[in-house]
Amino acid sequence: MLTFVNINESETFVWGQQNISAWAKNQYVEVKYKGIRLFFHKDSQAVRWDELKRSSEF
Numbered sequence: 001m002l003t004f005v006n007i008n009e010s011e012t013f014v015w016g017q018q019n020i021s022a023w024a025k026n027q028y029v030e031v032k033y034k035g036i037r038l039f040f041h042k043d044s045q046a047v048r049w050d051e052l053k054r055s056s057e058f
Contacts, residue, residue, distance in 0.1 A: 013039075 013024035028039040
């Protein structure tokens with residue numbers, strides 16, 4: 001499972017050439033960190049959620 005994903009210019013989640021937006025919207029949460037939009041897997045233990053909550057916008 002990926003810890004984070006990237007979105008393309010058209011605001012869709014992509015994996016290679018595949019549009020995975022419908023699936024990804026249920027799997028990932030958007031976090032704004034220092035003005036950057038990041039998408040992290042909701043259940044990832046690799047993400048330091050406590051640090052993000054202190055320094056970002058959920």
